[in-house]
Amino acid sequence: MSYEAVVFDNDGVIVELTDWSVIREAVRETFASFDVDPREEDVEALLRTTPEGLASVSRRHGLDPADLWRARDANASAVQQEAIRAGEKSLYDDVSALSTLPSTLGMVSNNQQETVSFIVEHFDLTEFEVVYGREPTPEGIERKKPSGHYIERALSALDCDPGEALYVGDSGVDVLAARAVGADSAFIRREHRVDYDLPATPTHEIESLHDLVGVFEG
Numbered sequence: 001m002s003y004e005a006v007v008f009d010n011d012g013v014i015v016e017l018t019d020w021s022v023i024r025e026a027v028r029e030t031f032a033s034f035d036v037d038p039r040e041e042d043v044e045a046l047l048r049t050t051p052e053g054l055a056s057v058s059r060r061h062g063l064d065p066a067d068l069w070r071a072r073d074a075n076a077s078a079v080q081q082e083a084i085r086a087g088e089k090s091l092y093d094d095v096s097a098l099s100t101l102p103s104t105l106g107m108v109s110n111n112q113q114e115t116v117s118f119i120v121e122h123f124d125l126t127e128f129e130v131v132y133g134r135e136p137t138p139e140g141i142e143r144k145k146p147s148g149h150y151i152e153r154a155l156s157a158l159d160c161d162p163g164e165a166l167y168v169g170d171s172g173v174d175v176l177a178a179r180a181v182g183a184d185s186a187f188i189r190r191e192h193r194v195d196y197d198l199p200a201t202p203t204h205e206i207e208s209l210h211d212l213v214g215v216f217e218g
Helices: 020-033 040-045 051-061 065-085 093-100 113-122 138-142 149-157 172-181 209-217
Strands: 005-008 104-112 128-134 165-169 184-188 204-206
Touching: 005 149, 020 040, 020 065, 040 051, 051 065, 051 138, 065 104, 065 113, 065 138, 093 209, 104 113, 104 149, 113 128, 128 149, 149 172, 165 172, 165 209, 172 184, 184 209, 204 209
Parallel strands: 005 104, 005 165, 104 128, 165 184, 184 204
Antiparallel strands: none
């Protein structure tokens, strides 16, 4: 099948996942910058954040949610960039398959815009014509996948109808986000997803980015 555009998730698809202990430390540093000694539940609330979780933590400690989240995202991006420079968060070998695809390419991630922009620049990923990450704002949290917000923005920038697009990800929220905008989905079952159950059936399931060639030929 032919697609005018293929849009990729970032972490777990293009680059290796970040160790959650690294993000946890960034969260603790964030609280320290506000002179707050956090409870464990506070740390957890800023790891996989929801708007409600951010609001609750902010109220508990008398902090402005936007200021807290901006600091949290800046710290999380900084430690990820450090891990990349140190070779602790690398590209997957099969990223070489991108150059074989006959479509325009984009990237959409729940990670910070600052982080994904750094990744594209650091690894010289010139194949991507558009790159969208999450803004460091409470509104950015609401727009995370499974919302299709950023995929829609990417497809609009690529001048591609969702019905002619494929979104490639490694999680259930990726499949749901693609479905939300009317795009096809390809779920890549990497080693960290061997026993992973999806909440919905993707259009395609692959084990390597090289398998995308078969998707186009199928």
